[in-house]
Amino acid sequence: MPNTTVAIIKTQPQPDFDQINQAVRRALSLLGDLSDIIAPGRLVLIKPNLVAVPAGPNSGAVTKPEVCRAIADFVRELGATPVIAEASAAGVDTEKVIQATGYDTLRKEGYEVVDLKRTPKITLPIPDGKLISEVESFELVAKADAIISVPVLKTHDQTEATLSLKNLKGLVTDREKKNFHSTGVFDCVVDLVSAVKPVLAVVDGIYGQEGLGPIFGKTVEMDLIIAGRDLVAVDTVCGAIMGFAPQELLLSVKAAERGLGTNNSEQIIVKGEKIEGVRRRFLRSSEDVIVDVENFHLLFEEGACTGCRNTVLSSIVDIKNDGSLEYLKGKTVIAGPIQESDLPADVSPDNLILVGKCTKPFAHLGKHVKGCPPNNIWVVQAIVGEQAKRRYATEEIND
Numbered sequence: 001m002p003n004t005t006v007a008i009i010k011t012q013p014q015p016d017f018d019q020i021n022q023a024v025r026r027a028l029s030l031l032g033d034l035s036d037i038i039a040p041g042r043l044v045l046i047k048p049n050l051v052a053v054p055a056g057p058n059s060g061a062v063t064k065p066e067v068c069r070a071i072a073d074f075v076r077e078l079g080a081t082p083v084i085a086e087a088s089a090a091g092v093d094t095e096k097v098i099q100a101t102g103y104d105t106l107r108k109e110g111y112e113v114v115d116l117k118r119t120p121k122i123t124l125p126i127p128d129g130k131l132i133s134e135v136e137s138f139e140l141v142a143k144a145d146a147i148i149s150v151p152v153l154k155t156h157d158q159t160e161a162t163l164s165l166k167n168l169k170g171l172v173t174d175r176e177k178k179n180f181h182s183t184g185v186f187d188c189v190v191d192l193v194s195a196v197k198p199v200l201a202v203v204d205g206i207y208g209q210e211g212l213g214p215i216f217g218k219t220v221e222m223d224l225i226i227a228g229r230d231l232v233a234v235d236t237v238c239g240a241i242m243g244f245a246p247q248e249l250l251l252s253v254k255a256a257e258r259g260l261g262t263n264n265s266e267q268i269i270v271k272g273e274k275i276e277g278v279r280r281r282f283l284r285s286s287e288d289v290i291v292d293v294e295n296f297h298l299l300f301e302e303g304a305c306t307g308c309r310n311t312v313l314s315s316i317v318d319i320k321n322d323g324s325l326e327y328l329k330g331k332t333v334i335a336g337p338i339q340e341s342d343l344p345a346d347v348s349p350d351n352l353i354l355v356g357k358c359t360k361p362f363a364h365l366g367k368h369v370k371g372c373p374p375n376n377i378w379v380v381q382a383i384v385g386e387q388a389k390r391r392y393a394t395e396e397i398n399d
């Protein structure tokens with residue numbers, strides 16, 4: 001694997017568009033000539049991370065629109081056509097995220113911002129797939145001449161960090177996202193990367209998240225833009241900035257093993273800031289606590305999708321914000337493809353909440369919440385009970 005360059009640029013605190021634009025330009029200029037990948041007449045798909053509606057514009061959960069705007073302007077100046085496109089987490093309405101995060105303003109300013117979930121689907125072959133030989137994606141992904149991954153610097157409760165490789169999971173349909181989680185998310189994402197061949201990553205490291213990312217983590221302001229042609233190298237450098245050793249990032253390890261880039265620091269030339277100068281250890285997801293309630297247990301089985309995880313975590317945040325934490329006492333909430341042996345023996349049916357289609361075989365053992373992923377309010381209802389039904393909604397929670 002030849003040496004590759006990763007650029008790290010520090011911006012001003014709380015940067016405005018001009019400062020972000022300068023940082024993006026500076027990072028891209030340090031990568032040298034990009035005309036082989038962004039050339040006149042080409043369609044360039046810019047893929048932000050718009051996983052779900054965030055708590056606020058600077059929560060660090062989603063890619064800032066200013067970063068995508070700067071990249072789109074750069075792409076246009078090279079004579080290519082930029083299109084910003086995303087399919088949010090399974091069960092999430094991407095259009096709502098677009099509206100909530102300022103991407104609709106970009107649209108009004110003439111940038112093309114596409115909710116992939118509302119576009120025609122296509123099956124893409126994966127000739128070198130390890131776990132899957134094809135993937136359900138979108139026509140626009142197949143049409144794009146170049147794909148730029150624009151993730152956020154975040155920790156993740158399943159994959160330690162979610163960076164430029166993991167961000168590409170937003171190029172597949174909801175059905176395929178769920179399939180990735182049940183089949184094996186690491187190898188499926190690497191299979192996808194091998195098929196769509198992204199050419200560039202520009203990481204929004206202005207505001208990131210530590211702890212319970214990708215949505216409910218704590219905001220960390222880093223004021224960084226990180227860019228490179230090799231997504232594995234970019235993720236390895238981002239991981240180092242966040243305090244992860246290369247071998248802790250399994251997605252990058254697997255992608256490197258498959259020849260999709262390098263995670264060998266001796267092959268990565270860092271330009272701009274030094275890693276040591278900007279490093280800050282991010283709290284791992286496993287080190288974070290969403291709530292501390294006596295005898296409350298939250299169990300995500302291996303293979304639980306982001307959709308179910310987010311639904312459950314957002315439900316708990318809602319209960320917390322509502323001042324109703326006492327309803328969590330004694331409860332066990334389980335999501336994901338469970339086996340009978342995973343079920344706790346000492347929890348009464350009233351206190352056992354089984355979330356989503358995956359837990360349906362055991363619905364008779366507790367309160368089952370339908371859906372794939374379920375509705376947030378149904379999970380709240382199952383935990384809080386009749387009071388939540390009266391307060392929030394009247395829909396049935398059991399199927």
Ligand code: SF4
Pocket residue numbers: 090178181303304305307308335336337355356357358359371372373374
């Ligand atoms: S029920 Fe949840 S974990 Fe199971 S496939 Fe559906 S979204 Fe994924």
